[in-house]
Amino acid sequence: MHIPDNYLSPATCAVMFAVAAPVVAVSAKKVKVQLKEHRELAPMLGIAASLSFLMMMFNVPVPGGTSAHAVGGTLLAILIGPYAACIAVAVALILQAFLFGDGGILALGANIFNMAIIMPFTGYWIYNFLRKHNHPSIGAVVGSYCGINLAALMAGFELGIQPLIAHTASGAPLYNPYPLAVTIPAMCFAHLAVAGWVEAFFTYVIYEFVKKVAPKEIYGGNIVEKAATKKQNSLKYFVYIIIGLVVLSPIGLLTSGTAFGEWDTTELLQRLKGEHIANSVPAGMTHGINYTALFGDYTVPGTNLPIGYILSAITAILIFFLISKVLMSIYDSTNKASIHQNQQR
Structure with a gap:
């Protein structure tokens, strides 16, 4: 679902940037407010970006000789909220594009809109609706399945309109050559039949694990009474998940x-x-x-492909960790300044 550069016309790229930017800006503003109230969101943002990055490394074969992968947008929205999930997935996509060549630079607006906006917000809405009707686990499965398929539908539309809006005087496509009649069925089939179920599987397994060992980390949930539970270091459970995904990441090379x-x-x-x-x-x-x-195609010079794949994953995780540390330091300095101002008053 990572649209590369040159598949979309410059006009389409500009429009998608214009559409995605306000949503990302609002999400960043919401997250800034959440960070002031909940300092622990900073490390969770790094963990969430790592989870999404790693899930996207697990390519699975699709009938017809192509492949697809999960994204984790709905899972992250369930864990840290849709606004924070939007930022986490967007950061993962930006890193993939610039450092690993996965997805285009000019196409970032489209990729962020599809995977960091459509997926977490629609997936979380479905999950939250079913959660309120006492079916949170079903909501996690249905929300994640629908979220990724809606994102795939949008990607198919963006690709398929190119022959209609960008062509030569003779009608020859200037960018993606496949029309809507090809792109939408291809994208939808790959995700309805394969990737959607992989997304739902990852979401359900991790959601159920977190619900069991660290229920307080689920965004907006009332699975247990918070007043009756002790403060626990639940971040270690996410570290276990990330380590497991890193070790297993070369499986994505089998496709x-x-x-x-x-x-x-x-x-x-x-x-x-x-x-x-x-x-x-x-x-x-x-x-x-x-x-x-x-590190194009997740390769590291001087190493074989599986080792390079693992090193790429570790590199990304370290970058996300550093970003979360910077956010925490900014929060701490802002908080200290606020306390100092209040004391002077």
Whole structure:
């Protein structure tokens, strides 16, 4: 679901940035308020971004030779709230694009809108509705399944409208060459049949684990009376989950097929020729942005692919940890300044 650069026209990228930016800004403002009230949200943001990053590394095969992956948007919304989840997934997507070349730089607006906005907000709404009707576990499964599929539908739409809005005078597509009749069924099938169930599985298993060992970490839930429970260091349980996902991350390498709409120009050209659609890549794609990431495709120079995959995961987690530490230090300095001002009064 990570749309690469040059698949969307510059106009589409600009529109998606314009649509996503206000939601991210509002989410950041909400999270800032939450951090003032709950200092422990800072490390949870780092943990949440790590969870999403790791879940996206587990590619699974899809019939037809492509692949797909989970995202964890609804799971994070259940754990830390939809606004914080929006920020966590957005940070993970930004890191993936700039450091690992997974998803485009110009396409970040579209990818953030699909995976960091549509998924956590719609998934959490469904979960919360069923939670209020005493079916939280069902809500977690249904919300996560629907959230990722709605995001996939949107990605299919963004890709599929390109031949309609960006083409030459003769009608040849300038960017993604596949029309809506191809992109929407391809994206929806991959996620309805495979990725949606993987997303639901991850969400259900981690949700049930957290509900059992650290119920107070579930956002807005009243699973147990908080006054009757002792303060516990529940973050260690999330560390266990992250370590487990890091160790298992090379499993994602077992899937060789590239996800639909994420091919490089060489792969795309082979498909276009094999399907007798065209003998060349659309002109806009050949003259677009060509960004080379430091650890492209999660590879680390001098290591084999599985080790590079694990090192990439560890690198991302360390970055998220540093970000959370910075947030905590900012909170502490702001809080001290506020206390000092109150004392002077």
